[in-house]
Amino acid sequence: MIAAVELPAAAAVTVRDARPDDRAAISEILLTSGIFGQTDADCVDEMFCEAPRADGYHWLAAEAATGAGKGGVAGFACYGREWGTHGTWDLFWICVRPGARGSGTGRALIDTVIDRVRAEGGRMVVIYTSSTEPYAAARRLYKAAGCTPAATIPDYYADGDSLLIFTRALRAET
Amino acid sequence: MIAAVELPAAAAVTVRDARPDDRAAISEILLTSGIFGQTDADCVDEMFCEAPRADGYHWLAAEAATGAGKGGVAGFACYGREWGTHGTWDLFWICVRPGARGSGTGRALIDTVIDRVRAEGGRMVVIYTSSTEPYAAARRLYKAAGCTPAATIPDYYADGDSLLIFTRALRAET
Numbered sequence: 269m270i271a272a273v274e275l276p277a278a279a280a281v282t283v284r285d286a287r288p289d290d291r292a293a294i295s296e297i298l299l300t301s302g303i304f305g306q307t308d309a310d311c312v313d314e315m316f317c318e319a320p321r322a323d324g325y326h327w328l329a330a331e332a333a334t335g336a337g338k339g340g341v342a343g344f345a346c347y348g349r350e351w352g353t354h355g356t357w358d359l360f361w362i363c364v365r366p367g368a369r370g371s372g373t374g375r376a377l378i379d380t381v382i383d384r385v386r387a388e389g390g391r392m393v394v395i396y397t398s399s400t401e402p403y404a405a406a407r408r409l410y411k412a413a414g415c416t417p418a419a420t421i422p423d424y425y426a427d428g429d430s431l432l433i434f435t436r437a438l439r440a441e442t
Numbered sequence: 443m444i445a446a447v448e449l450p451a452a453a454a455v456t457v458r459d460a461r462p463d464d465r466a467a468i469s470e471i472l473l474t475s476g477i478f479g480q481t482d483a484d485c486v487d488e489m490f491c492e493a494p495r496a497d498g499y500h501w502l503a504a505e506a507a508t509g510a511g512k513g514g515v516a517g518f519a520c521y522g523r524e525w526g527t528h529g530t531w532d533l534f535w536i537c538v539r540p541g542a543r544g545s546g547t548g549r550a551l552i553d554t555v556i557d558r559v560r561a562e563g564g565r566m567v568v569i570y571t572s573s574t575e576p577y578a579a580a581r582r583l584y585k586a587a588g589c590t591p592a593a594t595i596p597d598y599y600a601d602g603d604s605l606l607i608f609t610r611a612l613r614a615e616t
Contacts, residue, residue, distance in 0.1 A: 419593035
């Protein structure tokens with residue numbers, strides 16, 4: 269089910285596998301996001317530098333296909349299998365450059381993640397996120413991409429900052 | 443709140459920090475558990491072999507203080523901080539040797555984890571577990587130790603095998 273959220277068409281965005289030379293852009297996108305900080309960027313960088321493995325982290329980069337940002341990395345996503353599950357995958361990270369927000373970049377990334385997971389035979393995508401205001405746009409994006417808030421752990425991240433777990437079941441659609 | 447579950451006194455169990463030479467016993471406990479398999483044992487072994495760090499994994503071993511099992515490792519627990527949170531800790535693994543079940547070993551381990559987390563200023567302990575029958579005794583243990591089922595993700599591990607997330611808030615008690 270797609271929620272009734274108006275989003276621009278994503279035709280001007282291309283999503284591809286990330287390459288080693290995207291490393292600096294990914295860190296910069298996080299550090300200029302206004303949401304994530306150095307600790308997050310360090311964690312993502314460590315994950316990015318892990319050797320590729322089938323059961324490891326998968327990385328996507330989005331590029332603006334036209335306009336001023338053409339050819340630059342406008343956003344990225346990192347996803348992978350959830351250890352110990354049969355067919356559950358996790359969208360670990362997704363972030364879009366502030367200047368590229370509202371351009372359909374986040375939606376193009378999440379749609380590509382869902383397509384890739386489905387192609388791998390995945391049953392479910394889970395997303396762990398925060399209940400706080402800076403994550404409101406992310407929560408709208410997850411809902412627009414057909415993900416449903418399935419569970420809440422109050423005060424998980426900090427007092428007043430709860431964990432929301434979004435899920436999207438895939439197998440029933442195939 | 444402690445649920446109305448009868449448990450033997452744990453006076454005959456001592457809990458200590460695990461030592462490097464507990465490695466083989468920990469693998470054996472998992473492989474003879476009837477619950478966990480080689481993939482789990484390999485994952486735990488990899489975690490056990492990580493260099494100790496303040497933000498890493500913490501390991502406890504329980505020994506029977508009296509009787510036939512005296513001096514052997516009867517069970518273990520692994521816990522640590524949840525990345526990206528302020529004061530939330532995760533009980534990653536807990537397992538008791540089949541011959542030691544019902545002896546208060548699991549309860550002594552989980553009570554020690556909770557005491558240690560509280561001593562570190564932790565606000566919350568979370569436990570991720572399965573909804574299936576082999577985990578029924580574990581779920582009873584968590585409830586008896588004051589943990590509450592806070593959220594469910596249906597079919598997370600597999601079709602018909604849901605994720606249950608137990609939590610115990612600590613700060614209000616201090």
